[in-house]
Amino acid sequence: MNLIESVESQYMKSDFPEFGPGDIVRVNTRIREGQKERIQAYEGTVIRRAHGGTRATFTVRRVAFGTGSERTFPLHSPNIESISVVRYGAVRRAKLYYLRDRTGRAARVKERRI
């Protein structure tokens, strides 16, 4: 193990489920409002996983009230309280950018049964 990896490994989390593009996940993030801290959930389809080591991120896309929104989370951030997989998706690409151009029934991802 080289030195960079050994530094990064101290900051990396392992307490999240395996998930990838196409899966619908629920991300619980810690939000600080003044002194109070609360947990906010964000649920949607994972459209990409990017980078490695402590810099790993993933992007979740959801369509709320007809408006598409995407949020990119740093996977190993302490502000991410937990991640859970709601549904596994069957997709043939690593990056699902094509979902941005689709709406309604066309924007669905087939379910992967396990």
Place this chain on the structure above:
Amino acid sequence: MVNGIIGRKVGMTQVFEEDGKSIPVTVIEAGPCPIVQVKTQERDGYQAVQLGFGARKENKFNSPERGHFAKVDIPPTRVLREFRVKSLDEVSVGDTVDAGLFSEGELVDVTGTSKGHGFTGVVKRYGFKGGRKSHGGEQDLRRTGSIGASATPSRVFKGKRMPGRYGAKRHTVQNLQVIQADAERNLLVVKGAIPGPPNGILLIKKAVKASKGDNTES
């Protein structure tokens, strides 16, 4: 006490603070550095210690180098650098300086040789604006513009910023915070960027400009 150490830049990454802030850090392989020679006021006219760092094949050293190390019975090292010291009380040849010299939160100055960019124009070298791309200025895109007035002074002032060799110069970045220091792994992690490419040789010293408060905080 020796107040510095020799290191090798490994590369950069990011780590998280407790509140979730991600901070850019540079990973340095620092030490172990044996004290190869001690320079004294009486003999050399100044006080310093000579530290060694890094391994290299035995047959790559010439005989004066071998003799220098054989005299003190220390395995030869690739790099030798001197560090001035205020007092020679606690130093003796053969002692080893390691990353344990620094502690978390402390401020350090890091010296390295910046990346060489070769012969560079003024836009890259000094951040000049260059000319405009349109309205008839197409031929002056990356030019310097005027380099001075005409008959008075009839010359170009010394130090005028012009194209030339850029980089590959010794640079020091001051007051970088130590995020982690581990003597066992010869590891030093500092916040921010440092000059030079990965594998570049670095000198890491306790910060010159840090107030006492800064360096006793942790």
